[in-house]
Amino acid sequence: MFRQTRQPFFAANHEVGFHQVIVDDVRETPKQFATALFNKWGIGSAQTNTGVLVLLVMGKRRLEIETGTGIEAALTSQWLADMQAKDMVPRFKQKDFAGGLVAGVRAISEHLAAAPGESTSAAPQGEYRDNGTVVAQP
Numbered sequence: 001m002f003r004q005t006r007q008p009f010f011a012a013n014h015e016v017g018f019h020q021v022i023v024d025d026v027r028e029t030p031k032q033f034a035t036a037l038f039n040k041w042g043i044g045s046a047q048t049n050t051g052v053l054v055l056l057v058m059g060k061r062r063l064e065i066e067t068g069t070g071i072e073a074a075l076t077s078q079w080l081a082d083m084q085a086k087d088m089v090p091r092f093k094q095k096d097f098a099g100g101l102v103a104g105v106r107a108i109s110e111h112l113a114a115a116p117g118e119s120t121s122a123a124p125q126g127e128y129r130d131n132g133t134v135v136a137q138p
Helices: 030-041 077-093 097-114
Strands: 002-006 009-011 014-023 051-057 062-067 128-130 133-135
Touching (some): 014 030, 014 097, 030 051, 030 062, 051 097, 077 097
Antiparallel strands (some): 002 014, 051 062
C-alpha cells in the first residue's frame, strides 16, 4: 500500500517542496528507499534544492526525513532527530500515525518560518543520524 500527500509551503521567502509518504514496507532500508524516492521524484526546487520528504515505513516501524542540500542547514539532522523524538514518535507509539505526521509537518513548517534566510548552523551538510547516533552515509 502506498499513500502520499504533497504540500508546498513557504519559509524564509523560499518555497519548500514537501511530500509525506506512507508505505507498508520496502525491500531495501528505509533510508535507501527515502533517498531513491526523493531523487526520483525530484522533490523541491531544482535551483534551490529545498525539498523535504517524510517517509513512514509501517512494516519496519521506521520514520525517515530526507532533505535537499539547500535546506540541510536549516533542518539539521540533530534538530530533526530531536523533533521526531518529541513531536512524532510519542504519537506513533499511541498508534496516532496521522497525528504524528501532522505534528512533524507543523514543527518543520514553524521551524523554517522562524529560521533566518541563511543558517548559522555549524552542522556539516549531509550528516545522517540513526537513532540519534551520527553514522557514515550508506
